Amino acid sequence: MTETQVPDEPVVDATRGSFKLTHVAEQNIERQAFILDQMASQPAVKTLKMWALRHLAPAMGETAVDVGSGTGEDVVAFAELVGPDGHAIGVEPSPGLRAEAVRRSAGVQVEYVDGHAEALPFGDESVDVLRCERVLQHVDNPAAVVQEMTRVLRPGGRIALIDTDWATAIIHPADPDVLQRMVDYFLSESANPFSGRQLRGLLAEAGLEITGETASTWIEAQEGARQGFIAMMHLTAAQAGVITPAEADNFAKGLAEAADRGAFHMSLTMYAVSALKPRAA
Ligand SMILES: C[S@@+](CC[C@H](N)C(=O)[O-])C[C@H]1O[C@@H](n2cnc3c(N)ncnc32)[C@H](O)[C@@H]1O
Incomplete structure (x- = not known):
């Protein structure tokens, strides 16, 4: 399962909503920005963003980096704290998302650089503060990525990782067998669906020293039974052939009817862990 919610529309085109590095060329930036805005408005996501910022505590004059910076919201938050003598930098491989971030950051002292988490465009021990949110679920080798982040972090530097663990997704009501086939399909399509539980390790x-960890659960509103992620998952699964069109129809109808009774449930838990790079003994 991936964060590929779409506005209310029947078109199923998972690649254009995908955040995988390999899909950068085909991305529909308007749709991606919509997805990221939708996520950023969720109380669970806001809570974790604030938690990470508090633990990272960027100071005036520091260099603060957001890896996989999307539309730039968290880079702008860094800019306010590091001030004019500091550097707030977003690393983002998608040219379209970088352009959108530049547009949204007009008047703020920020930088958006092309690059990816596997080979960060920074020298050894040159970064004071680093965050990375909902990116590790899209990478093939998260351990190598965290090693790379550690390389650029200066001794005493702080890091915060935030990610979803898709095994925590609950959708109710649904035929258990149909739901299982859909979930299995989405998990198999995801580079690293259980990222949330791996962050601490x-x-x-x-070699980093853990300074904090927390979790936050997104509980979808009743309207969510007919839009966003739910509106697309059964269509995608039917298109992939893992459920039949009739099963897809029943799934959607069942959730919509449940929402009319106020009985729809969808939830997903996200995790955040902060750490410090120890100074040499
Ligand atoms: C789900 S979005 C999260 C964006 C942002 N961190 C936020 O919290 O809104 C994932 C982001 O990671 C980027 N991304 C995907 N693979 C990446 C990689 N290997 N290195 C760096 N960024 C990557 C995507 O282009 C996208 O901007």
């Missing part, structure tokens, strides 16, 4: 194994 990745940081610890990179």
Whole structure:
């Protein structure tokens, strides 16, 4: 399963909504910005963004980097804290998202650079503060990525990782067998669907000292039964042939009817972990 929610529309084109590096060329930026805005408006996401900023505590004059910066919201938040003598930098491989971030950051002292998490465009120990949110689920080798982040972090530098764990997704009501086939399909399409549970270990194994961890659950509103992620998952699964068109129809009808009774449920838990790069002994 991936964050590929779409506005209310029947078109199913998972690649154009995908955040995978390999799909950068085919992306529909308007749709991606819509998805990111929708996510950023969720209380669970806001809570984790604020938690990470508090733990990272960027100071005036520091260099603060957001890896996979999307539309730039978190880079703008960094800019306010590092001030005119500091550097707020977003690393983003998608040219369209970088352009959108530049547009949204007009008048703010920020930089958006082309690059990816696997080979960050920074020297060793040159970054004071680094964050990375909902990116590791899209990478093939998250341990190598966290090692790379550790390389650029200066001793005493702070890092925060945020990610979803798709095994925590609950959708109710649904035929268990149909739902299982859909979930299995989405998990198999995802580079790293269980990223949330791995964050702590990745940081610890990179030699970093854990300074905090938390979780936040997104509970979808009743309207969500007919739009966004739910509106597209059964269509995508039917298109992939893992459920039949009739099963897809029943799935959608069942959720819509449940929402009319106020009985629809969808939830997903996201995790955040912060750490410090120890100073040499
Ligand atoms: C779900 S979005 C999250 C965006 C942003 N961090 C936020 O919280 O709104 C994932 C972002 O990671 C970027 N991305 C995907 N693979 C990446 C990689 N290997 N290195 C860096 N960024 C990557 C995507 O282009 C996209 O901007």
